[in-house]
Amino acid sequence: MRPIMLNLPMPIVTPRLILRPPKIGEGAELNTATIESIAELRPWMPWAQTLPSNEQSEEYVRECCVNWILKTNSFIGLPMFIIDKKTKMIAGLVAYHNMVWDVPVLEIGYWMRTQFGNRGYMTEAVNALTRYSVLQLNAKRIEIRCEPTNIRSRKVPERLGYHLEAMLRTNHRNVRGEPSDVCVYVRHDLNGLPELEVRW
Numbered sequence: 001m002r003p004i005m006l007n008l009p010m011p012i013v014t015p016r017l018i019l020r021p022p023k024i025g026e027g028a029e030l031n032t033a034t035i036e037s038i039a040e041l042r043p044w045m046p047w048a049q050t051l052p053s054n055e056q057s058e059e060y061v062r063e064c065c066v067n068w069i070l071k072t073n074s075f076i077g078l079p080m081f082i083i084d085k086k087t088k089m090i091a092g093l094v095a096y097h098n099m100v101w102d103v104p105v106l107e108i109g110y111w112m113r114t115q116f117g118n119r120g121y122m123t124e125a126v127n128a129l130t131r132y133s134v135l136q137l138n139a140k141r142i143e144i145r146c147e148p149t150n151i152r153s154r155k156v157p158e159r160l161g162y163h164l165e166a167m168l169r170t171n172h173r174n175v176r177g178e179p180s181d182v183c184v185y186v187r188h189d190l191n192g193l194p195e196l197e198v199r200w
């Protein structure tokens with residue numbers, strides 16, 4: 001089956017969050033969330049080295065919509081907004097990257113809006129997406145990659161019982177352009193994943 005024919009039912013709903021693809025017109029709110037969070041994003045995210053304009057954020061949202069139709073990896077993968085149920089605000093973003101649909105292998109990437117940090121929201125979102133990957137998409141391998149010094153990021157897969165499969169030496173350039181190692185956390189199933197109520 002060609003990826004365009006894959007069905008990914010959305011939204012994914014957890015006790016505190018809703019995960020769903022961005023919609024045309026949401027660039028302005030995404031821009032506010034990004035600018036608010038830039039100090040936390042800059043050390044890790046190559047795209048956060050300069051402040052995006054409203055127009056650039058809206059372009060990104062529209063590229064997300066295209067990717068969601070095609071189910072393509074192309075550059076940004078398949079991003080989902082994390083919506084805080086209480087305030088309806090964009091609390092962060094999770095995304096599938098480097099999908100190999102015929103296994104399937106999926107990589108999960110993420111960032112949190114600063115004001116929503118330290119509440120366990122990202123751990124909840126990634127727990128939900130891990131369940132969705134296995135139960136809905138039949139994923140055989142789910143990866144989370146991060147730099148060894150990104151301790152807050154590493155704690156997300158560690159809390160969720162992902163296994164540190166490899167430390168890839170000088171496998172990537174960090175935001176300062178220096179060669180950096182990469183941790184590869186992996187799950188192949190839901191064994192031992194902390195309980196969470198999720199529906200989609």
Ligand SMILES: CC(C)(COP(=O)(O)OP(=O)(O)OC[C@H]1O[C@@H](n2cnc3c(N)ncnc32)[C@H](O)[C@@H]1OP(=O)(O)O)[C@@H](O)C(=O)NCCC(=O)NCCS
Pocket residue numbers: 040041044045110111112113116117118119120121122123124145146147150152153155156
């Ligand atoms: C990586 C990142 C998403 C982690 O965010 P985070 O807020 O630490 O993660 P969570 O939302 O899962 O929150 C976990 C924290 O909330 C705390 N917490 C508070 N209330 C909680 C609750 N009700 N349930 C669970 N945890 C709760 C946890 O104890 C934990 O804090 P601790 O690590 O000090 O113990 C965030 O730092 C970020 O966006 N960084 C920049 C971008 C980035 O690096 N992305 C990843 C690239 S690989």
